[in-house]
Amino acid sequence: MIATAWTVARRELAAFFYSPIAYGIATIVLLLNGVFFYIYLSHPAVDGDLKQTIPFFYGGFLFYWFLALLVPPILTMRLFAEEKRSGTIEMLMTAPVTDAAVVLGKYAGVLAYYAALWLPSLLYFLLVRALGGEPDFGLVASCLLGTLLVGALFLSIGLFASACTSNQVLAAAAGLVLNLLLFFLPLLATLAIRPATKELLERFSIYEIVFSGFLTGLVDTAHVVYFVSLAGFFLFLTVRVVEARKWK
Amino acid sequence: MEVKGTVVGRRTRVAIGANVAVMVLLAAGIVALANTFAQRSFLRRQFDWTEHARNTLSSKTESVVRGLEETVECSTFFRADDYLLGPIQQEVIQETEALLRLYERANPEKFKRKAYDLGPEGFEEAKAKALEVKLTETNVVVLRQGARQKEVRLDDLADIDRGDMGMFGGGGRGPRLLAFKAEAAITNALISVTQAAERKVLFVTGHGESSPTDTKEEGASRWADLLRKDGCRVEDLDLPEKRAIPEDASAVVLLGPRRAFSPEETRVLQAYLDRGGRLLLAVDPTPRPEELGEPTGLLESWGIKLGRGIACQPLLDILTGGYVHGTPDCATVLARPLATHEITRPLAQAEIDLRVPFSRSLERIGTPPLEVTTANLLETIPGSRAWEDLPEANEWNFQFDKERENESVLTLALAAEREAGEGTATAPAEGGPRKARLVVVGSALCGTNQAILRYGRDLYMNGVNWLLERTSLISIAPKPPEERRIDLRKEGTKSTLVWSCIVLLPALVVAAGTTVWFRRRR
Numbered sequence: 001m002i003a004t005a006w007t008v009a010r011r012e013l014a015a016f017f018y019s020p021i022a023y024g025i026a027t028i029v030l031l032l033n034g035v036f037f038y039i040y041l042s043h044p045a046v047d048g049d050l051k052q053t054i055p056f057f058y059g060g061f062l063f064y065w066f067l068a069l070l071v072p073p074i075l076t077m078r079l080f081a082e083e084k085r086s087g088t089i090e091m092l093m094t095a096p097v098t099d100a101a102v103v104l105g106k107y108a109g110v111l112a113y114y115a116a117l118w119l120p121s122l123l124y125f126l127l128v129r130a131l132g133g134e135p136d137f138g139l140v141a142s143c144l145l146g147t148l149l150v151g152a153l154f155l156s157i158g159l160f161a162s163a164c165t166s167n168q169v170l171a172a173a174a175g176l177v178l179n180l181l182l183f184f185l186p187l188l189a190t191l192a193i194r195p196a197t198k199e200l201l202e203r204f205s206i207y208e209i210v211f212s213g214f215l216t217g218l219v220d221t222a223h224v225v226y227f228v229s230l231a232g233f234f235l236f237l238t239v240r241v242v243e244a245r246k247w248k
Numbered sequence: 249m250e251v252k253g254t255v256v257g258r259r260t261r262v263a264i265g266a267n268v269a270v271m272v273l274l275a276a277g278i279v280a281l282a283n284t285f286a287q288r289s290f291l292r293r294q295f296d297w298t299e300h301a302r303n304t305l306s307s308k309t310e311s312v313v314r315g316l317e318e319t320v321e322c323s324t325f326f327r328a329d330d331y332l333l334g335p336i337q338q339e340v341i342q343e344t345e346a347l348l349r350l351y352e353r354a355n356p357e358k359f360k361r362k363a364y365d366l367g368p369e370g371f372e373e374a375k376a377k378a379l380e381v382k383l384t385e386t387n388v389v390v391l392r393q394g395a396r397q398k399e400v401r402l403d404d405l406a407d408i409d410r411g412d413m414g415m416f417g418g419g420g421r422g423p424r425l426l427a428f429k430a431e432a433a434i435t436n437a438l439i440s441v442t443q444a445a446e447r448k449v450l451f452v453t454g455h456g457e458s459s460p461t462d463t464k465e466e467g468a469s470r471w472a473d474l475l476r477k478d479g480c481r482v483e484d485l486d487l488p489e490k491r492a493i494p495e496d497a498s499a500v501v502l503l504g505p506r507r508a509f510s511p512e513e514t515r516v517l518q519a520y521l522d523r524g525g526r527l528l529l530a531v532d533p534t535p536r537p538e539e540l541g542e543p544t545g546l547l548e549s550w551g552i553k554l555g556r557g558i559a560c561q562p563l564l565d566i567l568t569g570g571y572v573h574g575t576p577d578c579a580t581v582l583a584r585p586l587a588t589h590e591i592t593r594p595l596a597q598a599e600i601d602l603r604v605p606f607s608r609s610l611e612r613i614g615t616p617p618l619e620v621t622t623a624n625l626l627e628t629i630p631g632s633r634a635w636e637d638l639p640e641a642n643e644w645n646f647q648f649d650k651e652r653e654n655e656s657v658l659t660l661a662l663a664a665e666r667e668a669g670e671g672t673a674t675a676p677a678e679g680g681p682r683k684a685r686l687v688v689v690g691s692a693l694c695g696t697n698q699a700i701l702r703y704g705r706d707l708y709m710n711g712v713n714w715l716l717e718r719t720s721l722i723s724i725a726p727k728p729p730e731e732r733r734i735d736l737r738k739e740g741t742k743s744t745l746v747w748s749c750i751v752l753l754p755a756l757v758v759a760a761g762t763t764v765w766f767r768r769r770r
């Protein structure tokens with residue numbers, strides 16, 4: 001299964017890099033990242049302080065969450081929905097590959113592309129170092145790991161939404177709504193009457209996990225398990241949805 | 249036409265649907281189980297990836313927090329709107345909150361943290377909690393276990409250079425963070441709240457002293473409250489009636505005696521000190537030393553003498569540049585805490601000068617007795633004088649002689665220590681021979697309800713803690729502030745950043761995309 005999943009992943013990744021839309025998305029993301037990195041760094045209250053800039057850039061500010069919530073559904077929307085609309089899904093399903101391998105392959109491909117969107121941010125800090133600053137690369141690594149895990153979860157949700165429909169726009173909208181729902185759990189927490197419920201919801205708040213964990217340079221196995229297990233759960237659901245076509 | 253074996257029947261579909269539903273529920277259960285186990289401390293691991301291990305507690309703190317047997321409630325009441333220290337204060341608050349999260353992670357079952365929002369949204373909740381813990385100021389961490397609590401204040405969390413405003417032609421220097429020492433302060437507070445035995449502090453009464461039960465302006469109920477919150481049991485002791493100091497007294501306070509002590513009472517106090525007792529004596533400028541009777545003699549055996557008169561300083565008139573004399577305000581003097589003693593070292597390091605109202609000066613008599621170690625705690629800034637003509641009917645005759653008194657400095661508080669004699673009093677806190685300790689302050693007014701929170705709190709609370717040997721239960725090295733800054737004012741830095749991050753990187757992607765597009769067209 002791993003070998004076939006790898007083949008599918010390479011095919012998906014190649015499709016991304018042959019698609020002008022993927023380059024368009026990458027340009028917009030890099031441009032916005034560059035602009036906001038410079039804005040954070042040169043803000044009078046920060047004044048070049050890298051201790052503040054790094055956490056700001058990777059999740060301490062609204063802009064990051066705008067990208068983190070919006071980009072994954074856009075990347076995943078076509079993965080199954082487009083194949084369903086064009087009918088190529090039938091070819092894929094009749095090919096000698098398992099449903100799980102198809103799902104895993106597509107997921108790995110989109111995850112690799114998502115990582116490629118964020119990895120250039122490392123260059124910002126290398127540049128800062130070359131200009132005489134001293135960024136804490138341990139902190140940068142922890143923040144990047146947090147970004148990849150958040151992306152892994154939201155991409156799995158987007159993939160699930162894409163498998164549920166043949167309409168790309170609907171897939172993106174559904175993915176976004178699910179992401180928002182998961183992200184805004186702390187709002188539900190403030191409405192929860194029982195303190196125990198409130199505490200539980202707060203403990204699994206994505207923002208709180210990222211803010212108090214990865215952005216401080218602390219990598220917690222409980223946080224990693226949270227993102228990996230939830231992403232695994234949505235991939236499992238995706239496999240079941242893809243599989244369901246056979247029984248209709 | 250339905251072909252058997254290729255098209256699924258309705259019943260089969262229902263069965264498959266039920267099967268999928270069960271599998272989904274099972275998967276959800278596995279996810280919930282995995283997360284529940286991952287949260288358990290025996291499986292949970294945390295890795296600090298920062299270069300200087302900023303997220304790692306010292307082994308001493310780890311053992312204290314993990315060893316908690318009962319729940320400790322940690323409440324923070326921070327506000328970041330101090331305009332003088334703005335960003336610095338904000339940094340200290342953020343670092344402290346991050347540090348407290350580490351304490352919570354080390355033992356989430358027993359260390360319960362809650363940050364109270366002092367803004368409009370959380371004000372009511374914060375107010376209710378503040379009343380419950382009898383909060384007297386903001387920017388504090390309150391640790392509480394049962395009825396015992398301890399406050400850690402901003403000055404305990406960090407050493408801050410408050411800078412220089414540069415008002416009179418100087419360039420000025422902004423405030424900066426010198427060292428972050430919150431871990432030592434919070435862990436010591438945690439030990440005080442959870443482990444340290446309750447100490448009994450007795451306030452002597454019977455000679456017109458301020459009483460811990462008196463809530464009027466001249467009473468000492470506020471100070472007594474502060475001591476109770478600090479884990480002390482506070483009681484009063486009517487010395488003329490009891491004529492003895494109980495064996496379980498950890499420290500004795502004499503706050504503003506106004507009448508003479510009988511020779512027997514003085515002998516009781518002397519015997520208590522000889523047994524390794526701990527005494528804080530605060531005496532206002534009135535009555536005169538000779539009117540107080542024997543306590544003066546008691547001090548002389550320690551090489552200390554009460555000075556005469558009221559410590560006064562001329563006030564600088566900003567408009568004329570001259571001095572203002574002869575007003576009651578001249579008797580509120582500016583004094584510098586000395587870094588040479590544990591009591592005043594934290595204040596000196598934080599560069600906090602104290603205002604001391606209505607104080608007498610203290611003197612050391614020649615060479616102190618051999619066995620006594622004496623240290624000045626508080627000295628006025630140069631240009632002070634003990635004015636011996638006590639004011640009558642609010643007429644202040646104080647005149648400042650610039651030629652004569654420009655350099656004169658008065659001592660307002662002293663601390664002394666000596667080996668105990670035979671038959672020591674209560675056992676020392678941490679083994680070793682017990683020493684008798686004495687703190688003498690020239691202003692009792694600072695300890696009363698009308699002035700303790702405004703003027704005397706640091707001096708008196710640190711003084712009692714020194715008497716009780718509680719200045720520092722464990723020592724953890726403060727963390728130097730981590731400077732990770734890029735100088736954006738350096739020529740070319742900003743333009744390099746803009747061109748590289750905003751122009752070059754996106755342009756490379758556009759170039760790559762265009763190349764791919766052209767190749768595929770061919």
